[in-house]
Amino acid sequence: MKKLLVMGVAALTLTASSMAGTLKENAGCGLGTMLMEDMGQDSLLFQLFAVTTNGTFGNQTFGMTSGTLGCKKPKRLVENKKLQKFIAQNMDSVAQDIAAGNGESLETIAELMNIPEDKKMEFFSTLQSHFSEIFSSEKVEAADVINKIAEISNS
Amino acid sequence: MLWVFLFLSGINVSYGITKEEYIQTLINQVEERKLSQSLQWKALLHYKNKESLIDDPKFFISKYGKNNPELELKETIKAFFESEKYICKFPLRFWWLNKELNFDKQFLPDYNCKELKKFLKDINPTKAYLVFADAHINSPASMFGHTLIRIDTPLKSKLVSHAVNYSAITTDTNGILFAFKGIFGFYKGYFSILPYYEKLKQYSDKDSRDLWEYKLNLTENEVYRMTLHVWELQDIYSYYYFFNENCSYNLLFLIDVVKPEYRITDKFKYWVIPVDTIKVLKNKKLINNPDYRPSKVTKINFISSFLNKKQKITALKIATGKINPNTVLDLNIPEKKKIYILDVSTNYLQYLVSKRKINKSTYTKKLIKILSVRSKFKDKIIYKYPVPVSPEKSHNSKRVQISAGLLNKEKFIEIGTRPAYHDLLDLDEGFKYGSKIQFLDLKFRYYTDLKKFQIQKIGIVEITSITPRNVFFKPISWRVNFGIYRRFVNGEKQKLILDINPGGGFAFNFWKYGLVYGFFETDFSLSDKLKRKYSVGAGISTGILKSVNNFYKFHLNLKTFDYFLGNKNNFYKLSFNQRFKINLQNAVKLEYSRFKTYSKYKTEAKLSFLHYF
Numbered sequence: 168m169k170k171l172l173v174m175g176v177a178a179l180t181l182t183a184s185s186m187a188g189t190l191k192e193n194a195g196c197g198l199g200t201m202l203m204e205d206m207g208q209d210s211l212l213f214q215l216f217a218v219t220t221n222g223t224f225g226n227q228t229f230g231m232t233s234g235t236l237g238c239k240k241p242k243r244l245v246e247n248k249k250l251q252k253f254i255a256q257n258m259d260s261v262a263q264d265i266a267a268g269n270g271e272s273l274e275t276i277a278e279l280m281n282i283p284e285d286k287k288m289e290f291f292s293t294l295q296s297h298f299s300e301i302f303s304s305e306k307v308e309a310a311d312v313i314n315k316i317a318e319i320s321n322s
Numbered sequence: 323m324l325w326v327f328l329f330l331s332g333i334n335v336s337y338g339i340t341k342e343e344y345i346q347t348l349i350n351q352v353e354e355r356k357l358s359q360s361l362q363w364k365a366l367l368h369y370k371n372k373e374s375l376i377d378d379p380k381f382f383i384s385k386y387g388k389n390n391p392e393l394e395l396k397e398t399i400k401a402f403f404e405s406e407k408y409i410c411k412f413p414l415r416f417w418w419l420n421k422e423l424n425f426d427k428q429f430l431p432d433y434n435c436k437e438l439k440k441f442l443k444d445i446n447p448t449k450a451y452l453v454f455a456d457a458h459i460n461s462p463a464s465m466f467g468h469t470l471i472r473i474d475t476p477l478k479s480k481l482v483s484h485a486v487n488y489s490a491i492t493t494d495t496n497g498i499l500f501a502f503k504g505i506f507g508f509y510k511g512y513f514s515i516l517p518y519y520e521k522l523k524q525y526s527d528k529d530s531r532d533l534w535e536y537k538l539n540l541t542e543n544e545v546y547r548m549t550l551h552v553w554e555l556q557d558i559y560s561y562y563y564f565f566n567e568n569c570s571y572n573l574l575f576l577i578d579v580v581k582p583e584y585r586i587t588d589k590f591k592y593w594v595i596p597v598d599t600i601k602v603l604k605n606k607k608l609i610n611n612p613d614y615r616p617s618k619v620t621k622i623n624f625i626s627s628f629l630n631k632k633q634k635i636t637a638l639k640i641a642t643g644k645i646n647p648n649t650v651l652d653l654n655i656p657e658k659k660k661i662y663i664l665d666v667s668t669n670y671l672q673y674l675v676s677k678r679k680i681n682k683s684t685y686t687k688k689l690i691k692i693l694s695v696r697s698k699f700k701d702k703i704i705y706k707y708p709v710p711v712s713p714e715k716s717h718n719s720k721r722v723q724i725s726a727g728l729l730n731k732e733k734f735i736e737i738g739t740r741p742a743y744h745d746l747l748d749l750d751e752g753f754k755y756g757s758k759i760q761f762l763d764l765k766f767r768y769y770t771d772l773k774k775f776q777i778q779k780i781g782i783v784e785i786t787s788i789t790p791r792n793v794f795f796k797p798i799s800w801r802v803n804f805g806i807y808r809r810f811v812n813g814e815k816q817k818l819i820l821d822i823n824p825g826g827g828f829a830f831n832f833w834k835y836g837l838v839y840g841f842f843e844t845d846f847s848l849s850d851k852l853k854r855k856y857s858v859g860a861g862i863s864t865g866i867l868k869s870v871n872n873f874y875k876f877h878l879n880l881k882t883f884d885y886f887l888g889n890k891n892n893f894y895k896l897s898f899n900q901r902f903k904i905n906l907q908n909a910v911k912l913e914y915s916r917f918k919t920y921s922k923y924k925t926e927a928k929l930s931f932l933h934y935f
Contacts, residue, residue: 198686201523201676253482257519259689263668266693269702275479298697305686 196238196308200258239310243317250279255309262302268295280320293319341429345403348423349396357422358392361582366415366551367394368560368575370587375567377510378558383408399423406433413438414550414579438553445484445515446475447549448542452573452609453485454600454713455525456532457754458617460789460797464531465759466743467596467713469570472518472535473549480535485521486552487514488572490562504564511562511572513555522615528676530619534712536600536609544580551579570596577608584608595742597752600714614709618673622794624707626666633663634793640667641674643688647695661703664696670794716752717906718934719743723765727913727928732772736928738765738779746786746867747875747901748934749909756788756799756829756837756867763805777818781805788839788867790831799839800826809847811889813922817851825863836868845883852889859885859893873903894918907934 238255254261257272264270268291282290294301294316301307301315339347357363367387368375374388381387383401387394398415401408402425409416410433419425451472457465470487474480490509494500503509525531540548560567571594574587589602603609616624626634633655639645640663647667650660671692675685723738740763744753763781768774786801802824811817825843832838840862847857861883869875876899883893897915904910911930916923 198689199675199682201527201672249482253519256517257481259672260519262689262693266697267665267703268697268700269704271479271481275481278477278479279482292700295697295700299694302690302693305683305690 196255196310197306198258198262200256239308241310241313241317243314244280247279250276251309251313253279254312258309258312261312265291265294265301266298268292276316280316282320290320341403344426344429345400348399348425351423352395352399353392355422358395361585362418362579363391363395365575365578365582365587366418367391368587375560376558377560381555381558403429403431406431406435409433410435410438412554414547414554417547417550441553442546442549445473445549447473447545448476449474450538450540450545450548451483452536452538452600452603453521454534454536454596454612455529456534456713457757458529458531460787460799464529465754465757467570468525468531469573469596469599470521471538471548471573471576473545473552481517481519481522483518484515485518486573486576487516487521488512488569489514504562507561507563507567509562510559511567511569512557512559513552513572515552515556525617526615527618527672530617530673532617532620532710533615534612535615536603536612536714538577538603539608539610540577540580547580548576551576565593566590568594568596570594570599574599577603581606581608593741595719597713597716598719601718604714609714612712612714614707614712616707618669618676619795620707621705622666622669622673623792625662625669625705626794628662629659629666631793633659634666637663637666637670638793640664640692641670641688643684647692650695651698657699657701658703661696661699661701664692664699665703666794668692668696673794711751713752715906717744717749721745721748721932721934723911723930723932725911725928725930727926729769729926730924732769734767734769736765736767736778736930738763738930740764740781746788747877747899747911748932749901749903749906750835750869750875751906755835755869756786756790758784758786758801760784776808776816777806778808779805781807788829788837790829790837792831798826799829799841800824801841801843810919810922810924811849811852813920815851817849819847819849819852819857821845821847827863832866832868836866838864838866840864843881843883845885847889854888856887857885857889857891858887859883859891861893874900876900891920892918908932 241251244250253275260270260272261276264273273291273294274287277287277290297315297319301312301319303311352358363369369391372389372391374382376382376388379385379388382394384390384393384397387397398408398412399419402416402419409431413435451474453470453472455464455468455470457467470485472480472483472485474483488511490504490511492500492503492509494503522533526533538545560572562568571587571590578585578587584606586602586606590598600609626637629637636645636650636653640647640650647664650663653660668689671680671685671688674680675682719742721738721740723736723740725736725738727734727736740760742761743759744757745760746756746758760781761783763779763784765778767776767778769776781803782805784803784805788799789797791797802822804822805820806818807821808816809819809821811819823843823845825841827839827841829837829839841864843861843863845857845859845861849855861881863879863881865877865879867875867877877897879895879897881893881895881897883891885891885893895915895917897913899911899913902910902912909932911928911932913926913928913930915926917926918924
């Protein structure tokens with residue numbers, strides 16, 4: 168619950184921009200999409216008192232965001248904004264699923280790309296075998312991933 | 323999108339009167355039909371006894387709207403005919419009033435509601451789920467759980483659904499201030515809406531909480547109208563009260579507005595425990611059995627259960643970078659086990675970075691290394707995580723107890739009550755094993771031969787978290803009791819003392835459904851009945867907590883304490899407590915303890931009947 172308070176503090180700093188209608192949900196454009204700002208309340212005493220707030224401190228975010236603010240734009244699948252946003256904000260689970268050849272994030276990508284049901288398994292296997300090209304380095308960004316996925320699925 | 327045109331339905335045209343006269347006819351109708359007293363209007367404005375629970379003045383059109391449902395209704399109608407701004411700001415109020423009064427299109431302003439349309443297009447509401455975030459294993463603070471509502475699009479993927487959440491906003495960092503303000507309504511609570519995957523990153527991954535997803539039995543139109551109400555609540559605050567106007571309670575208004583006849587929010591009076599809101603919805607047949615979504619920690623523990631100790635350590639070392647993931651390829655073990663090792667190390671690596679135990683740069687390098695080895699395995703694995711008993715199937719949170727017992731030779735009868743929540747020997751189903759959190763555990767005793775009535779205990783707050791350590795997770799178990807307890811102040815007399823008793827230690831799994839623990843504890847007591855008025859001590863408490871089967875659970879504990887300041891004493895206690903289940907809401911408990919205090923031996927035995935409601 169100490170972490171959720173932390174979220175609340177982070178949220179407040181983000182709230183100012185959220186009032187204007189857009190919010191930078193992703194701390195970056197590459198891997199590490201699960202990381203949120205940390206203010207470091209870690210004491211046991213804090214934990215203890217947090218029982219009365221029961222983890223209800225969170226992001227005060229309303230309305231839709233562009234989701235890929237400040238990130239490199241892909242050259243392919245440019246119209247598919249939903250796909251871009253999803254990959255940018257879920258890079259880590261996308262990487263995990265592509266490496267495993269299955270998973271919920273991979274299924275989501277297939278759905279957003281309108282991959283037909285009978286072609287899905289093949290699509291997943293192909294992406295898996297090209298993992299190291301798609302995630303070419305730890306600095307890889309969402310746009311690179313999308314470009315590569317588009318390139319591979321078209322060839 | 324189709325539903326947007328519903329706005330236009332039922333609008334008719336009349337001739338020959340002015341707008342003001344027309345509006346007056348509507349006001350007359352409202353009065354005649356007592357619409358401001360209807361369940362739907364009360365639900366829309368969150369009125370309880372003629373006062374709205376919403377505190378933000380922006381939510382009300384009338385200056386007196388918060389305390390005057392009738393005035394608010396009349397002003398709302400007038401506002402709709404004045405400008406499209408109010409129609410777009412309160413689209414569900416508009417939908418309902420239009421349905422009831424058949425607004426004359428001729429007098430209504432033209433409305434477009436561009437932002438609302440964009441919002442509805444993005445959310446694309448079709449189905450709704452109530453999602454319950456379970457307790458995190460070493461965080462009794464999260465033990466009450468948390469609820470949010472997920473609104474699904476027509477897509478199969480749930481990740482791109484949206485989560486509606488009510489929470490308090492604060493910048494406070496002081497724990498006591500935090501607790502005090504959260505209880506007494508000093509924080510503003512807001513509704514927020516985020517992609518569901520963001521909530522999964524927060525609850526499932528970072529906080530390691532299992533999620534239970536209950537589909538709400540609502541029509542698509544009802545889900546659409548619920549979404550309109552979420553829009554009405556955007557940027558609107560109400561003061562957050564931990565006990566009764568908390569996350570779970572406020573979410574229920576979203577259901578109230580589409581099912582006002584059920585009056586769900588009326589079912590709660592003094593306090594609202596999240597799991598109780600789920601039980602109420604189940605009683606009304608608004609939800610069925612949930613889908614289970616295990617947290618990252620649950621996944622790591624399950625997948626690693628297929629590995630032996632050496633393999634677990636290999637996975638650990640891969641995650642911490644001590645071993646190159648490539649070495650897995652050369653191990654002389656089945657392919658599946660190699661995959662499990664890599665999956666455990668990937669998940670554990672993510673756990674480490676989310677807890678800030680490693681930095682982002684280290685994390686990304688290691689992740690790519692592990693995953694590129696993982697991608698060489700063509701076997702597709704789908705993990706079938708065992709599903710625990712779901713939270714709504716847990717024992718009810720209030721408990722009464724009636725007991726008979728003996729303290730040395732004195733017979734007594736004891737009654738107890740406890741409003742919330744769960745004890746170590748209460749029935750396990752639906753709760754985290756080894757956790758206890760109790761508020762106001764009261765016990766009263768009557769000694770039958772002595773004809774003496776005594777308050778035995780006023781347990782203000784009692785929290786215990788016995789969490790096992792393993793190769794991957796090394797939590798510190800902890801506990802604290804705070805309250806007024808009857809204790810021996812010398813060899814003969816028992817008096818009430820104010821006591822706080824914090825402790826911490828280690829615990830390990832003991833066979834299945836068993837825990838063995840060792841705590842170092844401290845104790846601070848105050849009483850004017852103590853010779854020296856206070857007593858400070860430290861000691862060790864060790865024990866075994868084990869569920870033998872579905873019905874029988876025991877707790878064996880040995881405690882030794884040295885009170886070295888104030889009223890000095892050496893205290894030793896051996897207790898053996900057993901619980902026998904009758905059914906989900908009833909149990910029998912047999913407690914026995916033998917203790918030595920102020921050099922005198924005492925024995926206590928007690929048989930209790932427990933009922934949960």
